[in-house]
Amino acid sequence: MLEPKSVREVQEVVNTASTAMLIRGGGTKTALSTSSGNETVIDLSNLSGILEYRPEEFTFTALSGTSLKNITEMLSENGQWLPFDPPMAKIGATIGGTLATGLSGPGRYRFGGARDFVLGVEWVSSAGEILSGGAQVVKNVAGFDFPKLMIGSLGRFGIISEITLKVFPKMNSFGTVEWDCGDIDGAVGFVKEMTRTPIDLFAIDLESNGIVRARLGGLATTLNNRLARLSEYREGAKIILGDVELDLWEHLREFLWLPDDYSLIKVPITPDLIPQLDACLTDGQSQRKYSVGGNVAWIGWPGTTQEVDTILSGLGLGGLLIIGSPETSWLGTSSTITIFADKVKRAFDPEGRFLPL
Amino acid sequence: MFTDFVDELSKMLAGDQLLTAKSELIPYESDGLTAFKALPRAVVLPEQQSEVVDIVQLCHRYSVPFVARGSGTSLSGGSLPNTDGIVIGLNRLNRILSLDAEQRIAVVESGVINKNVSDAAHPYGLYYAPDPSSQAVCTIGGNVAFNSGGAHCLKYGMTSNHVMGIKAVLPDGNLVELGGSSLENVGPDLVGLFVGSEGLFGIALEITLRLLPIPETYRTVLAAYPSMELAGDAVAAVVASGLLPGAMEIMDNLTVRAVEESVKAGYPIDAGAVLIVELEGEASAVEEEFRDLQEIISKSGAYNVRSARDETERNLIWKGRKGAFGALGKISPAYIVQDGVVPRNQLGAALAEIDSLSQEYGVRVANVFHAGDGNLHPNVLFDNREDGMLEKAEALASEIVKMCVRRGGAITGEHGVGMEKRHLMTDMFSDQDINQMLKLTNEFDPKGIANSGKMFPADRVRGI
Numbered sequence: 001m002l003e004p005k006s007v008r009e010v011q012e013v014v015n016t017a018s019t020a021m022l023i024r025g026g027g028t029k030t031a032l033s034t035s036s037g038n039e040t041v042i043d044l045s046n047l048s049g050i051l052e053y054r055p056e057e058f059t060f061t062a063l064s065g066t067s068l069k070n071i072t073e074m075l076s077e078n079g080q081w082l083p084f085d086p087p088m089a090k091i092g093a094t095i096g097g098t099l100a101t102g103l104s105g106p107g108r109y110r111f112g113g114a115r116d117f118v119l120g121v122e123w124v125s126s127a128g129e130i131l132s133g134g135a136q137v138v139k140n141v142a143g144f145d146f147p148k149l150m151i152g153s154l155g156r157f158g159i160i161s162e163i164t165l166k167v168f169p170k171m172n173s174f175g176t177v178e179w180d181c182g183d184i185d186g187a188v189g190f191v192k193e194m195t196r197t198p199i200d201l202f203a204i205d206l207e208s209n210g211i212v213r214a215r216l217g218g219l220a221t222t223l224n225n226r227l228a229r230l231s232e233y234r235e236g237a238k239i240i241l242g243d244v245e246l247d248l249w250e251h252l253r254e255f256l257w258l259p260d261d262y263s264l265i266k267v268p269i270t271p272d273l274i275p276q277l278d279a280c281l282t283d284g285q286s287q288r289k290y291s292v293g294g295n296v297a298w299i300g301w302p303g304t305t306q307e308v309d310t311i312l313s314g315l316g317l318g319g320l321l322i323i324g325s326p327e328t329s330w331l332g333t334s335s336t337i338t339i340f341a342d343k344v345k346r347a348f349d350p351e352g353r354f355l356p357l
Numbered sequence: 358m359f360t361d362f363v364d365e366l367s368k369m370l371a372g373d374q375l376l377t378a379k380s381e382l383i384p385y386e387s388d389g390l391t392a393f394k395a396l397p398r399a400v401v402l403p404e405q406q407s408e409v410v411d412i413v414q415l416c417h418r419y420s421v422p423f424v425a426r427g428s429g430t431s432l433s434g435g436s437l438p439n440t441d442g443i444v445i446g447l448n449r450l451n452r453i454l455s456l457d458a459e460q461r462i463a464v465v466e467s468g469v470i471n472k473n474v475s476d477a478a479h480p481y482g483l484y485y486a487p488d489p490s491s492q493a494v495c496t497i498g499g500n501v502a503f504n505s506g507g508a509h510c511l512k513y514g515m516t517s518n519h520v521m522g523i524k525a526v527l528p529d530g531n532l533v534e535l536g537g538s539s540l541e542n543v544g545p546d547l548v549g550l551f552v553g554s555e556g557l558f559g560i561a562l563e564i565t566l567r568l569l570p571i572p573e574t575y576r577t578v579l580a581a582y583p584s585m586e587l588a589g590d591a592v593a594a595v596v597a598s599g600l601l602p603g604a605m606e607i608m609d610n611l612t613v614r615a616v617e618e619s620v621k622a623g624y625p626i627d628a629g630a631v632l633i634v635e636l637e638g639e640a641s642a643v644e645e646e647f648r649d650l651q652e653i654i655s656k657s658g659a660y661n662v663r664s665a666r667d668e669t670e671r672n673l674i675w676k677g678r679k680g681a682f683g684a685l686g687k688i689s690p691a692y693i694v695q696d697g698v699v700p701r702n703q704l705g706a707a708l709a710e711i712d713s714l715s716q717e718y719g720v721r722v723a724n725v726f727h728a729g730d731g732n733l734h735p736n737v738l739f740d741n742r743e744d745g746m747l748e749k750a751e752a753l754a755s756e757i758v759k760m761c762v763r764r765g766g767a768i769t770g771e772h773g774v775g776m777e778k779r780h781l782m783t784d785m786f787s788d789q790d791i792n793q794m795l796k797l798t799n800e801f802d803p804k805g806i807a808n809s810g811k812m813f814p815a816d817r818v819r820g821i
């Protein structure tokens with residue numbers, strides 16, 4: 001395993017690698033960053049550090065191997081944060097790995113996901129060049145949006161070396177209202193009703209057993225009134241506050257609910273399809289969480305993922321294996337490579353020096 | 358060759374869908390940037406998505422360049438025709454295909470007018486957030502091509518942040534579907550790449566948009582300052598306070614006077630600068646934030662502060678801002694709307710530099726801008742009937758954007774590169790960066806027929 005400490009060293013590694021290059025941030029997304037044996041593994045955890053942080057600009061630039069934990073701490077000292085709740089910070093995820101996988105947590109609901117916060121990227125190309133896209137200002141449309149392309153690119157187009165993100169003022173207090181809607185149909189129905197509420201929900205998640213949780217964030221002075229108002233939407237509301245509340249969302253963001261040895265699969269979805277998907281998964285030992293207002297399903301799955309692949313294909317859904325054995329990352333419809341993606345791959349990696357799409 | 362091509366077109370389209378007479382082509386010879394003009398050889402007006410696909414395939418077969426056109430409001434010459442090609446006008450592709458209020462998703466054809474989406478969503482308490490000042494005329498397809506912004510992009514982002522799926526025909530005639538109806542995605546963000554590609558990757562046919570609940574309350578404040586600098590400092594103070602307004606806009610004295618002459622929005626005409634700050638969201642939270650905002654503004658050196666008491670007053674404040682470009686047209690025979698971005702802490706210094714450049718060139722500049730995100734719109738006013746004035750104005754406009762880049766900013770925040778700024782791309786990107794962009798266009802458009810000649814420096818592109 002190669003561990004470059006500078007962008008220059010990353011270039012050298014690229015220039016000399018003789019097998020397909022697998023890039024690794026912190027290795028948290030095991031299905032995506034574990035080598036099956038033949039690749040040149042490039043570990044970027046030493047390519048870390050904040051290059052620039054201007055709190056008054058609400059932007060920062062960091063090397064890609066910088067841990068989310070360091071970033072979060074730095075921002076927090078200045079009353080700022082990344083409101084999309086980047087997952088797996090506690091277990092060592094890097095900013096590069098998070099963006100390359102395109103992962104956001106429950107907070108994506110309110111202000112957008114990783115893709116909506118990236119302003120600029122620099123990467124080392126398959127030819128060993130340092131390329132860049134975007135800019136370091138919060139608004140810019142010059143040239144193609146390569147920063148967004150790199151979101152979710154899984155190291156297939158280049159090795160991200162540097163990232164500029166915008167940040168937001170941190171909300172200083174949170175509270176959650178929980179309802180038991182009986183079953184998944186009840187929960188989906190209620191979430192659809194709640195997505196049109198004028199109350200600014202920070203997050204809204206649901207579970208197979210019918211539990212719906214809506215989170216509010218903002219000024220402490222108004223929070224209680226807002227929670228009370230939110231509670232009135234449905235009978236049986238339970239208000240959760242304080243550390244219990246923080247732990248609850250951390251549990252989701254960090255996938256602490258995922259049993260050991262389970263695979264973790266991400267499936268983009270719309271609320272309407274959730275009951276069908278959930279029904280297909282009730283047999284066996286799977287665990288499901290539906291986040292971002294029912295726009296993503298997180299599936300915890302024991303054993304091989306073939307069955308999930310079949311189920312997703314049947315429903316016309318696509319998924320990505322995040323944690324698990326590295327053989328099959330793309331599940332369901334996402335395993336079909338579109339002409340469009342193929343053309344992008346040819347433009348970025350004509351010789352296939354990174355892993356295939 | 359071209360006659361064969363037109364023959365085939367005429368077989369697939371009705372008579373009123375194919376324009377070839379010069380008199381019919383003239384309305385298409387330029388867009389919102391009227392300094393550039395080029396007459397296309399034909400204009401086609403497809404009514405069905407399948408017709409667009411057929412037309413593009415035909416263009417590919419005959420190697421005929423095409424330029425997609427929505428409403429032609431581009432301010433960077435994005436929809437300027439090629440003299441050896443055709444214009445594909447998309448205004449008739451204007452159906453809202455579905456509006457799913459419960460899941461807050463709208464699927465629209467690319468020729469749908471931006472504002473019509475919000476109007477259709479309104480009965481459900483929803484709206485489409487990106488609001489370019491041209492929203493009553495510009496199309497979603499044009500917005501997607503340019504990743505257009507608007508006054509309210511500070512909190513919720515630009516077009517790109519609201520597009521979930523795109524169906525498009527690539528320049529080689531392939532039909533692709535990118536993204537879907539979910540807010541989430543796995544794999545590379547191809548939708549994100551398509552948005553802002555300025556028509557170089559082909560034509561968007563159908564676009565899936567995310568709708569938002571209409572904010573429960575707005576609080577709109579108009580503050581007048583003796584100088585631009587103080588207004589700029591006020592913006593910095595609001596940003597630093599942690600408040601997250603929906604919009605923060607500044608206009609300078611020249612603009613304020615022009616606005617008052619044409620729309621009478623009640624702006625103080627002696628103001629060195631006028632600042633609009635708007636808070637939006639849930640009533641109780643907004644009221645609390647409004648108290649904080651008033652406190653900040655009261656300490657910021659404003660000599661006249663007005664808060665809209667009702668929707669009518671709010672609309673009046675916005676009428677002035679949204680009518681600013683039109684108003685400038687009344688005080689100057691011609692003007693260039695410039696669009697550049699600087700880091701927010703450079704606003705004051707950048708404005709001072711624009712002022713001194715304006716004096717140096719002896720050309721007036723009226724500033725209107727999205728202050729909250731450092732997006733400047735210096736409008737260079739000139740008389741196009743005077744010899745050499747256009748060139749002088751263009752030189753000043755270029756100088757201003759170069760200054761933005763020197764200060765760590767960008768050559769365009771929302772109007773795109775188009776024709777106007779292609780020579781400035783090298784100020785922002787290295788040769789290798791530009792090569793990478795060209796490699797991508799080569800893959801999508803091997804014949805160089807889609808909006809060719811745009812975005813890249815003239816010596817770097819083929820087909821022109």
Ligand SMILES: Cc1cc2nc3c(=O)[nH]c(=O)nc-3n(C[C@H](O)[C@H](O)[C@H](O)COP(=O)(O)OP(=O)(O)OC[C@H]3O[C@@H](n4cnc5c(N)ncnc54)[C@H](O)[C@@H]3O)c2cc1C
Nearest residue numbers: 023025026027028029032091092093094096097100155160
């Ligand atoms: C359940 C679990 C528990 C763990 N517990 C611990 C623990 O207790 N202690 C501990 O030290 N570690 C632990 N780990 C491992 C640790 O979390 C990893 O070190 C870390 O998560 C890094 O992951 P990452 O987010 O950087 O992405 P990775 O998983 O490294 O990468 C994700 C994807 O992004 C791509 N990628 C990454 N970086 C780039 C880049 N710069 N450019 C282009 N593509 C890139 C990769 O190729 C891959 O496709 C745990 C992991 C798991 C799954």
Ligand SMILES: Cc1cc2nc3c(=O)[nH]c(=O)nc-3n(C[C@H](O)[C@H](O)[C@H](O)COP(=O)(O)OP(=O)(O)OC[C@H]3O[C@@H](n4cnc5c(N)ncnc54)[C@H](O)[C@@H]3O)c2cc1C
Nearest residue numbers: 427428429430431435490496498499500502506556561771
């Ligand atoms: C008074 C005025 C105010 C403005 N205010 C703003 C503002 O606040 N914010 C802002 O961002 N812009 C603003 N603009 C600029 C302009 O309105 C936007 O760029 C708008 O998105 C253009 O839309 P259109 O339909 O007119 O597109 P056109 O001008 O017709 O085309 C723009 C570009 O998009 C391409 N295109 C059009 N349709 C498609 C399609 N379906 N698929 C692929 N490519 C396509 C064209 O080839 C061209 O390159 C303003 C313009 C005016 C005149």
